[in-house]
Amino acid sequence: MIGLGAVTALSFVAAIAGFALHIFGLAQIPFTSWPTNLFWPCATMLGLVLGFITVKFINSRGQKPFPLGKYDDLPSVLKAIYIQQKMADFYIDNQGADPDALHAAFGKFITEHDPQNTHSKTQKPGVISSADPQNVTS
Amino acid sequence: MTRELNLNDIQGNITRAYGRYSFPFARYYFFHFPDAACGRKFIDKVCEKITTAARWPTMQDKPDCTTNCAFTFPGLLALQLSIRALKEMPFEFIEGMKARAFILGDRDQTQTEAEAFKANWNDHWDPIWKHNREFGSDGSNDVHMLVTLNAQIKPGTTDQPHPALEERADWLIKQAEACGVRVMNGVGPDGKGTYQSASAVFDKIGEAVLPTAKEHFGFTDGIGDPVFEGQFEPEDEARNVIGRGKLMGNGWEPLATGEFLLGHPDESQELPPAAKPPEFMHNSSFFAFRKLHENVASFDEVVDTEAEKFAKVMNVNIEEARETIRAKMCGRWSDGVPLMKYPTYDEWQAFRKASGFIPDIQPDDTPEEKQKKALDAYGRHIAYIRSPEARDFRYADDMQGYKCPLGSHMRRVNTRDYLDPLNNVGTDPKTGKPAENPNATSALNKRRRILRRGLPYGPSNLEHKDDDTEQGVIMMIMGANLFRQFEFVQQQWIQYGLDFHQGNNTCPMLGDHSHHKRHTIESDPASGKPPYVMSTLKTFVECRGGDYFFAPSMTGLRMLAMGTIDPT
Numbered sequence: 001m002i003g004l005g006a007v008t009a010l011s012f013v014a015a016i017a018g019f020a021l022h023i024f025g026l027a028q029i030p031f032t033s034w035p036t037n038l039f040w041p042c043a044t045m046l047g048l049v050l051g052f053i054t055v056k057f058i059n060s061r062g063q064k065p066f067p068l069g070k071y072d073d074l075p076s077v078l079k080a081i082y083i084q085q086k087m088a089d090f091y092i093d094n095q096g097a098d099p100d101a102l103h104a105a106f107g108k109f110i111t112e113h114d115p116q117n118t119h120s121k122t123q124k125p126g127v128i129s130s131a132d133p134q135n136v137t138s
Numbered sequence: 139m140t141r142e143l144n145l146n147d148i149q150g151n152i153t154r155a156y157g158r159y160s161f162p163f164a165r166y167y168f169f170h171f172p173d174a175a176c177g178r179k180f181i182d183k184v185c186e187k188i189t190t191a192a193r194w195p196t197m198q199d200k201p202d203c204t205t206n207c208a209f210t211f212p213g214l215l216a217l218q219l220s221i222r223a224l225k226e227m228p229f230e231f232i233e234g235m236k237a238r239a240f241i242l243g244d245r246d247q248t249q250t251e252a253e254a255f256k257a258n259w260n261d262h263w264d265p266i267w268k269h270n271r272e273f274g275s276d277g278s279n280d281v282h283m284l285v286t287l288n289a290q291i292k293p294g295t296t297d298q299p300h301p302a303l304e305e306r307a308d309w310l311i312k313q314a315e316a317c318g319v320r321v322m323n324g325v326g327p328d329g330k331g332t333y334q335s336a337s338a339v340f341d342k343i344g345e346a347v348l349p350t351a352k353e354h355f356g357f358t359d360g361i362g363d364p365v366f367e368g369q370f371e372p373e374d375e376a377r378n379v380i381g382r383g384k385l386m387g388n389g390w391e392p393l394a395t396g397e398f399l400l401g402h403p404d405e406s407q408e409l410p411p412a413a414k415p416p417e418f419m420h421n422s423s424f425f426a427f428r429k430l431h432e433n434v435a436s437f438d439e440v441v442d443t444e445a446e447k448f449a450k451v452m453n454v455n456i457e458e459a460r461e462t463i464r465a466k467m468c469g470r471w472s473d474g475v476p477l478m479k480y481p482t483y484d485e486w487q488a489f490r491k492a493s494g495f496i497p498d499i500q501p502d503d504t505p506e507e508k509q510k511k512a513l514d515a516y517g518r519h520i521a522y523i524r525s526p527e528a529r530d531f532r533y534a535d536d537m538q539g540y541k542c543p544l545g546s547h548m549r550r551v552n553t554r555d556y557l558d559p560l561n562n563v564g565t566d567p568k569t570g571k572p573a574e575n576p577n578a579t580s581a582l583n584k585r586r587r588i589l590r591r592g593l594p595y596g597p598s599n600l601e602h603k604d605d606d607t608e609q610g611v612i613m614m615i616m617g618a619n620l621f622r623q624f625e626f627v628q629q630q631w632i633q634y635g636l637d638f639h640q641g642n643n644t645c646p647m648l649g650d651h652s653h654h655k656r657h658t659i660e661s662d663p664a665s666g667k668p669p670y671v672m673s674t675l676k677t678f679v680e681c682r683g684g685d686y687f688f689a690p691s692m693t694g695l696r697m698l699a700m701g702t703i704d705p706t
Binding site: 088091092095096 | 447
């Protein structure tokens with residue numbers, strides 16, 4: 001990206017220099033046979049094209065999302081929020097339960113809410129609670 | 139250095155919670171000024187009777203009945219104060235309490251304004267407050283002035299107000315009529331009352347009916363009110379400041395005067411915002427007058443239901459479960475003993491016994507002996523709740539909430555040293571126990587303190603009470619800045635729980651539980667018991683009306699009466 005920027009800047013510098021030589025009456029760029037009246041417009045055009053490409057390139061890099069952390073994807077976050085709420089309900093419903101009943105209830109909880117499946121039984125995006133069944137995907 | 143205040147210029151209800159100074163009866167009258175001239179005339183008359191904050195060196199200096207007054211923003215507008223002075227009043231005071239209902243949680247926060255208005259959100263308010271500042275009205279039902287009367291007990295009785303209360307009330311009404319000021323009615327659910335009465339909750343102590351320090355849910359109230367510089371004489375301040383001031387590394391210190399009185403430096407060493415001219419606002423304060431109804435039957439029903447489950451989970455008897463649930467909601471046991479000092483039921487019972495709160499009545503005691511023992515126990519309890527022992531505790535040594543739940547009422551309304559950002563939340567590696575944080579300060583708390591004035595209203599404990607009977611607390615919540623102090627505490631700490639790691643859970647006692655019905659009671663893992671989550675909370679306390687008031691100094695009142703408030 002820095003190289004692209006440097007070449008763009010160089011093109012504009014060359015265009016300005018060519019234009020100056022043309023103004024001062026030189027017909028050719030020194031040590032070459034390039035006519036100054038054609039050189040400076042070509043260098044300007046090259047600078048504009050390279051500048052456009054540089055801006056597009058920077059924008060495309062800027063818009064690229066940061067790499068995701070583990071479980072940072074939206075389905076995982078929504079599932080975590082969903083499970084957090086359902087786990088709180090589960091805790092309240094089973095306060096004081098004896099170990100056998102608790103074990104059975106937890107098995108039912110895992111089956112019903114399937115914590116590993118991030119796409120089914122999860123909170124829909126854009127809502128703040130899973131309390132309303134309408135906010136939960138089936 | 140203790141600040142010396144001009145107590146003769148300050149209204150007495152700012153420095154004194156009259157209920158604690160043996161004034162267990164009150165009446166609140168509301169007035170409307172048809173025009174500025176009659177309003178000024180009336181204020182001039184009321185000024186003659188205003189009780190100031192001047193000390194009462196002897197019992198004879200103590201009045202039988204106190205008188206204080208305050209004004210709403212429409213009241214000041216009706217008195218034709220200069221717009222230049224009015225526009226510099228705090229915005230929340232200008233808006234009034236009804237307009238702030240969404241912020242305060244008095245209105246369902248899940249509804250839009252249009253939905254709330256369509257549902258007549260304040261239909262349950264007393265008519266006087268329902269029609270006060272009604273949108274689109276001509277203002278003829280606006281409350282302009284509040285006059286509060288507090289009275290001592292009639293000599294020779296234990297449960298009757300001093301006749302001075304009736305006399306002062308008659309005088310007040312006559313003056314209003316003579317000046318052409320309207321005494322407003324519409325008080326009470328049926329709107330027939332012309333004043334709001336209030337009194338301590340009376341109960342039978344032995345055979346005598348006496349005022350208690352309790353509210354209608356049965357909790358002892360009004361123990362830890364803030365203390366500010368200049369409020370007490372230096373020798374009294376040293377004792378009163380314990381548990382009521384701030385902790386900044388040098389033990390308990392009084393809060394800055396400017397937290398409660400305008401015109402004095404506050405905790406940020408600034409003068410609180412106030413309108414001009416300075417002498418009009420100096421030594422004045424603001425307060426929120428709130429009629430808070432208590433749903434006694436719902437409260438008892440929820441406590442009973444939760445206590446049954448709690449008893450099973452914790453393997454304790456139902457009485458212990460009931461008392462523990464109540465204490466863990468409040469932060470104090472029902473007699474005011476703080477959980478932070480006596481966190482378990484057994485410790486509390488042992489302390490009560492050792493302190494003599496329970497009369498040691500024997501079967502062969504004569505009626506006189508029984509009565510004497512009952513009164514002695516009552517006296518010892520009153521002495522205890524007025525003592526520093528009932529207030530001298532911190533929360534930074536219980537960052538996990540094992541002793542006093544993080545979401546309990548007391549930890550929300552006065553966080554003490556819990557919110558110091560430097561507190562260590564975890565375990566002390568040296569002791570293996572929860573960190574003690576001995577140097578914790580009142581940071582983030584000292585700018586959010588409120589003075590609580592007012593009294594309960596409703597029947598004594600000898601009468602039937604349920605959700606529909608008329609009982610609750612008249613709260614006057616004072617501070618130099620209602621937005622920074624009262625509204626912040628109400629919105630962030632009572633109706634929300636994030637500062638206490640409680641998510642959306644609201645205060646278990648004062649919060650709106652129409653959507654969030656849970657309260658977690660943390661448990662020390664060393665006890666082997668799991669935390670308990672209450673999950674069936676109902677809204678136990680509902681606002682039934684009120685407004686924001688400005689309580690001027692004596693100088694301010696004189697200027698109001700003379701119409702000489704010139705901000706230039």
